[in-house]
Amino acid sequence: MGKEFVKDITDMEEDFGQWYTDVVTKADLIDYSSVRGSMIIRPYGFALWENIKNELDFRIKETGHENVYMPLFIPESLLQKEKDHIEGFAPEVAWVTHGGTEELTERLCVRPTSEVLFCEHYKNIIHSYRDLPKLYNQWANVVRWEKTTRPFLRTLEFLWQEGHTCHATDEEALEETIKMLEVYADVCENVLAIPVIKGQKTEKEKFAGAKYTYTIESIMHDGKALQSGTSHHLGDGFAKAFGIQYTDKDGKLQYVQQTSWGFTTRIIGAMIMVHGDQRGLVIPPKAAPIQVMIVPIAQHKEGVLDYAYELKKSLSQVVRVDIDASDKKPGWKFNEYEMKGIPLRLEVGPKDIENKQVVLVRRDSGEKIVVAIEQLETQIINVLEDIQQQLFEKAKQNRQQKTYTAKSFAEFKEIFQTKTGFVQAMWCGDQSCEDKIKEETGATSRCIPFEQSKLGNTCVVCEKEADQLVYWAKAY
Numbered sequence: 001m002g003k004e005f006v007k008d009i010t011d012m013e014e015d016f017g018q019w020y021t022d023v024v025t026k027a028d029l030i031d032y033s034s035v036r037g038s039m040i041i042r043p044y045g046f047a048l049w050e051n052i053k054n055e056l057d058f059r060i061k062e063t064g065h066e067n068v069y070m071p072l073f074i075p076e077s078l079l080q081k082e083k084d085h086i087e088g089f090a091p092e093v094a095w096v097t098h099g100g101t102e103e104l105t106e107r108l109c110v111r112p113t114s115e116v117l118f119c120e121h122y123k124n125i126i127h128s129y130r131d132l133p134k135l136y137n138q139w140a141n142v143v144r145w146e147k148t149t150r151p152f153l154r155t156l157e158f159l160w161q162e163g164h165t166c167h168a169t170d171e172e173a174l175e176e177t178i179k180m181l182e183v184y185a186d187v188c189e190n191v192l193a194i195p196v197i198k199g200q201k202t203e204k205e206k207f208a209g210a211k212y213t214y215t216i217e218s219i220m221h222d223g224k225a226l227q228s229g230t231s232h233h234l235g236d237g238f239a240k241a242f243g244i245q246y247t248d249k250d251g252k253l254q255y256v257q258q259t260s261w262g263f264t265t266r267i268i269g270a271m272i273m274v275h276g277d278q279r280g281l282v283i284p285p286k287a288a289p290i291q292v293m294i295v296p297i298a299q300h301k302e303g304v305l306d307y308a309y310e311l312k313k314s315l316s317q318v319v320r321v322d323i324d325a326s327d328k329k330p331g332w333k334f335n336e337y338e339m340k341g342i343p344l345r346l347e348v349g350p351k352d353i354e355n356k357q358v359v360l361v362r363r364d365s366g367e368k369i370v371v372a373i374e375q376l377e378t379q380i381i382n383v384l385e386d387i388q389q390q391l392f393e394k395a396k397q398n399r400q401q402k403t404y405t406a407k408s409f410a411e412f413k414e415i416f417q418t419k420t421g422f423v424q425a426m427w428c429g430d431q432s433c434e435d436k437i438k439e440e441t442g443a444t445s446r447c448i449p450f451e452q453s454k455l456g457n458t459c460v461v462c463e464k465e466a467d468q469l470v471y472w473a474k475a476y
Contacts, residue, residue: 009339012278016222017150023272024151027281027340037149037156041265044340047289049159049265053139055191055286056161056263059183065135065163070117072141073108078116082241085115088208092144094156110143115209115234115260118164119242126166126256129248133176134166152269153226153476160264166244166256170235173257174212177233180261181214184229187263192271193284193392194218195399196228197422197471199447204431207260211235217446217471219399220273223420225446225473228270231261269476274395281341282363284391285384292380293342294323295333297349307353311346311376318377319384338363343387344380364390405455412460412472416441422473426466428459436461437472446471 009026012019024030029045032038041049057067073096079086089112096108111117122134139161146154163180167173181198188194196216206213210232218228239245239255248254275282285291292315296308308323315321324333330347337345345361352358358376360369364387371379402421406412415423423443427433438444452469459466 076107085209137163181231195396199449225475234258280339283341285343292321425460427470428466433461
């Protein structure tokens with residue numbers, strides 16, 4: 001496909017960052033607000049988030065969780081109860097110091113996350129082993145005062161879900177943590193067509209206050225990594241800080257074991273950067289607000305618009321469909337809906353009506369398919385399924401092409417000087433080696449993958465004995 005219609009979108013190979021900014025604004029996903037680092041999510045962008053949210057919410061409830069809602073504000077004294085937690089978030093916290101014209105007697109934090117609120121509540125409602133497990137989730141907004149911002153990827157305020165659960169044993173909490181990571185991976189791979197690497201964060205990169213943090217990591221078109229979802233085994237650290245105890249079957253007091261896990265609007269940024277092309281967005285059909293856009297051809301001619309609206313009515317039973325019956329030229333419409341990433345365009349004009357057919361145009365490949373009316377519904381479903389699968393395979397191929405291995409530090413550094421992507425390398429587990437990698441290459445540990453393979457027996461940095469393969473990358 002040529003680029004003549006999209007001169008207002010920067011070439012993604014020349015300036016990927018500007019391409020991204022052009023796409024999120026020109027495809028009507030967001031607008032900028034008067035507050036630095038905040039974004040207005042426009043209807044098309046919010047519909048996309050709602051589809052993702054609905055897919056994830058269904059899976060969360062299917063695994064036995066209930067949705068609740070916690071307050072927006074956290075008293076400073078409550079936030080201070082878990083030392084490691086507050087230290088980890090301190091640089092990003094926004095504070096409320098006044099109510100109206102009066103200064104507050106205690107500062108209120110605008111929630112950066114809700115662990116302490118859930119803990120305060122759990123202390124009041126958990127007393128016996130019969131009260132466990134507690135499987136809660138909330139859909140909310142959070143605020144983190146970021147220095148550098150970019151729409152969806154890093155904003156002062158963003159939308160997410162955060163799960164917070166309590167369990168009787170360490171084993172049950174660990175099982176929950178892994179289970180929810182798998183749910184995130186399922187949404188990424190089967191809804192958003194984003195292949196992910198599942199693994200554990202290093203001690204340095206884990207969530208503040210967690211025992212273990214598990215993550216799904218994905219690679220973008222430009223070779224940078226993006227943390228796409230995290231699940232944390234909190235152990236009993238928060239429980240001890242807040243006094244969350246229960247009486248077990250033997251009548252003994254025990255501390256609960258907790259988890260927390262989150263999935264945010266930054267996944268929209270990931271979807272854009274994984275699938276987008278020179279013409280704009282490419283949205284996987286399962287997530288697309290509009291899966292099929294009908295564009296009438298020569299709509300001024302008798303019967304064309306009526307026929308197009310009849311098509312919309314019948315297709316709405318099987319797909320998310322819309323029609324553009326405006327007086328704009330077909331070429332403008334083609335360009336607009338390609339930029340917006342709508343998976344399929346359906347063209348129908350007088351000759352098509354006469355021949356009892358329509359033309360389908362795939363957004364991912366540009367392929368035109370002539371389809372007989374009696375086969376239309378079946379063909380649309382089949383084509384949408386194929387687009388979904390092809391986008392996943394293409395993204396997986398991009399990840400494979402941008403995944404390298406390094407057996408020496410010289411080789412490791414040379415890769416990051418000349419390429420972008422994942423680098424697999426053995427690591428001894430010493431944070432000093434992890435720090436040296438970041439200092440000399442700008443790369444960070446992304447995860448210790450669950451699926452391990454042996455590249456050697458020595459650390460890529462210090463050459464001491466190593467038994468862990470780690471994925472490293474520069475990241476958003």
